Amino acid sequence: MKKPAFRLLPFLFLPAIFPISGNYLSGSDSEIQNGENYDVSFYFLDLNVSDTSTYVRGSVSVYLNLVDPSVPEVVLDMADFLEADSVAVNGRSTSFIHDNNRLTVNLPAQAKEKTIQKVEVFYRGPGSGTGDIRGIYSKNNATWDQRVTWTLSEPFFALNWFPCKQSLTDKADSVYLFLSTDKNLKAGSNGLLTSTVELPDNRVRYEWKCRYPIDYYLISFAVSRYRDYSFYVRTGTDDSILVQNYIYDNDSYFEQNKESIDRTGDMIRLFADLFGPYPYMQEKYGHSIAPSGGGMEHQTMTTLSNFSFSLVSHELAHQWFGNSVTCKTWQDIWINEGFASYAEYLAYQNLTSQESADSWITRYHDLIRSVPGGSVYVPENYISNEDRIFDYRLTYAKGAAIIHMIRQEVGNDDLFFIILREFLQRYRNNNASGEDFRNLLEEMTGLDFSWFFEQWYQGEGYPVHSINWNHRKDTLYINSLQTTTASTPQFNVLLEYEVTADNRDTLISHRQESGYDQWRLYLPGKVTHVRVDPRHWLLMRLSGLNHARDEVYNARYVIIPNPAQDKITLHFTEPVDTYEVYVADAGGKILMSEQSSSPRKTIDVKKLAKGIYFIVVEERKVIYPAKFIKN
Numbered sequence: 001m002k003k004p005a006f007r008l009l010p011f012l013f014l015p016a017i018f019p020i021s022g023n024y025l026s027g028s029d030s031e032i033q034n035g036e037n038y039d040v041s042f043y044f045l046d047l048n049v050s051d052t053s054t055y056v057r058g059s060v061s062v063y064l065n066l067v068d069p070s071v072p073e074v075v076l077d078m079a080d081f082l083e084a085d086s087v088a089v090n091g092r093s094t095s096f097i098h099d100n101n102r103l104t105v106n107l108p109a110q111a112k113e114k115t116i117q118k119v120e121v122f123y124r125g126p127g128s129g130t131g132d133i134r135g136i137y138s139k140n141n142a143t144w145d146q147r148v149t150w151t152l153s154e155p156f157f158a159l160n161w162f163p164c165k166q167s168l169t170d171k172a173d174s175v176y177l178f179l180s181t182d183k184n185l186k187a188g189s190n191g192l193l194t195s196t197v198e199l200p201d202n203r204v205r206y207e208w209k210c211r212y213p214i215d216y217y218l219i220s221f222a223v224s225r226y227r228d229y230s231f232y233v234r235t236g237t238d239d240s241i242l243v244q245n246y247i248y249d250n251d252s253y254f255e256q257n258k259e260s261i262d263r264t265g266d267m268i269r270l271f272a273d274l275f276g277p278y279p280y281m282q283e284k285y286g287h288s289i290a291p292s293g294g295g296m297e298h299q300t301m302t303t304l305s306n307f308s309f310s311l312v313s314h315e316l317a318h319q320w321f322g323n324s325v326t327c328k329t330w331q332d333i334w335i336n337e338g339f340a341s342y343a344e345y346l347a348y349q350n351l352t353s354q355e356s357a358d359s360w361i362t363r364y365h366d367l368i369r370s371v372p373g374g375s376v377y378v379p380e381n382y383i384s385n386e387d388r389i390f391d392y393r394l395t396y397a398k399g400a401a402i403i404h405m406i407r408q409e410v411g412n413d414d415l416f417f418i419i420l421r422e423f424l425q426r427y428r429n430n431n432a433s434g435e436d437f438r439n440l441l442e443e444m445t446g447l448d449f450s451w452f453f454e455q456w457y458q459g460e461g462y463p464v465h466s467i468n469w470n471h472r473k474d475t476l477y478i479n480s481l482q483t484t485t486a487s488t489p490q491f492n493v494l495l496e497y498e499v500t501a502d503n504r505d506t507l508i509s510h511r512q513e514s515g516y517d518q519w520r521l522y523l524p525g526k527v528t529h530v531r532v533d534p535r536h537w538l539l540m541r542l543s544g545l546n547h548a549r550d551e552v553y554n555a556r557y558v559i560i561p562n563p564a565q566d567k568i569t570l571h572f573t574e575p576v577d578t579y580e581v582y583v584a585d586a587g588g589k590i591l592m593s594e595q596s597s598s599p600r601k602t603i604d605v606k607k608l609a610k611g612i613y614f615i616v617v618e619e620r621k622v623i624y625p626a627k628f629i630k631n
Contacts, residue, residue, distance in 0.1 A: 565605075
């Protein structure tokens with residue numbers, strides 16, 4: 001293969017302006033297993049690309065910092081179907097072995113005297129195709145009759161189009177992508193377009209330079225017959241950001257999408273206000289359109305299929321959550337996707353209306369409740385399962401829902417967003433875990449969030465509440481029975497009620513830490529209406545909300561004997577449907593439950609300690625509580 005004419009300047013002149021971030025930690029079988037002996041400092045990709053094929057050819061230079069200079073070799077991730085023509089270390093050819101999706105490069109003796117090594121791989125592949133190879137795709141958008149080739153490497157597929165180190169915790173300090181293609185095309189990528197160089201044979205080279213730390217799967221390109229629609233957004237007194245959009249070169253497409261594209265500016269200003277300055281102020285934010293079916297938050301230039309409000313806001317928010325701060329392992333993908341998803345809610349809340357934000361969160365709650373179980377935290381045995389990592393119901397929807405609940409638990413919006421900004425500043429250009437975020441929450445609020453993360457982050461399911469209320473003599477009485485849908489036995493929840501009394505609405509809150517709870521509140525006037533969770537804070541299902549009078553409770557059943565020693569019997573005064581009966585201690589902890597349809601239900605209580613207990617019958621979404629004494 002003929003080597004590319006362009007050669008990189010000596011490493012001493014490269015702008016590696018940020019510190020190397022972390023050591024290698026294996027997160028999946030597709031990541032190299034002995035990459036802990038070096039840290040990546042800089043990638044330089046010099047590639048020939050086309051809009052009609054996934055075929056690439058050229059070279060990739062990896063500048064790496066040896067942790068142990070005595071090691072005889074280094075290993076890069078590189079798919080077997082890519083063909084390595086030659087490899088050089090510090091400009092000198094060297095031997096290599098390419099198998100099992102790994103490129104093992106021999107370090108010559110003279111190379112071991114240096115800490116920083118330049119490993120240059122000349123390669124080609126994977127051959128023409130229509131996008132069946134993960135990591136790089138080439139397809140036609142039939143609506144606009146435009147062909148696009150683009151990359152999408154998350155989570156494990158960067159090795160399918162360039163040799164690299166697939167480690168989340170080893171961000172490169174910077175990356176250059178020089179993309180040579182036909183002159184009638186444009187090639188978009190990370191960072192700033194620093195030069196466009198005319199080449200022989202009616203070709204052109206786009207020279208993109210990203211001088212911020214970047215994770216391997218965020219390195220990208222997209223090439224097509226694009227139109228460049230760019231503008232600047234001012235976020236402060238003197239700060240402005242280039243918003244560069246590579247869109248289909250069609251007047252109708254531009255006219256249909258211009259307003260939506262322009263809204264990116266409003267979103268940037270909003271997120272800069274909520275989260276802190278845009279992380280890549282010295283470069284740009286932008287989009288490359290592709291028939292991808294969604295979006296991918298490639299650093300500084302997202303790949304998008306459309307300009308819908310939720311998609312644009314989600315991918316933009318990733319520049320803070322997921323790019324500047326990236327999850328430590330794929331188990332903590334919540335750091336990326338949960339926060340970016342919640343940013344959709346914030347965009348609706350601040351840029352459209354509270355009603356549209358409410359609609360968004362209720363849709364997500366409905367999706368989460370469509371299946372009873374599942375945790376946001378990805379279990380160890382699913383760490384290499386892409387479908388589980390990016391489970392939309394759990395990682396995105398439930399991930400966003402628990403951030404919304406954290407906002408309620410913090411109870412102070414100013415403090416909540418201060419915490420987000422501190423998190424982003426503390427872990428800027430690095431990695432973080434869910435545990436890191438929990439520790440920061442506790443540090444800045446002085447509250448214990450361990451129970452919250454146990455039940456919502458590592459735990460599964462959600463609570464189901466049946467609630468009765470009545471009002472007499474200026475006192476509001478609320479009875480709440482909580483059951484759960486999955487393995488988490490009990491949820492500690494902050495229930496908010498909107499109570500209408502004398503045509504005035506009052507918001508009140510009550511924390512329920514047990515399966516059954518009775519609560520009373522002095523509230524003068526005539527109560528006509530009670531709503532549960534009116535602002536949609538809580539991920540829950542309300543199985544019943546009823547205005548029940550005391551005579552209804554008293555008339556439904558009696559407990560005989562009461563007090564009791566060995567057994568009690570529930571005698572129903574009227575015919576009954578199938579019902580659940582629960583026994584709870586004085587603190588509301590549910591000790592046992594049974595289902596029955598008998599008008600005479602006997603329960604064995606001889607193993608209970610002496611004391612006061614609750615019986616709660618749930619029938620047709622109405623609860624009927626009563627007390628009994630165990631002697």
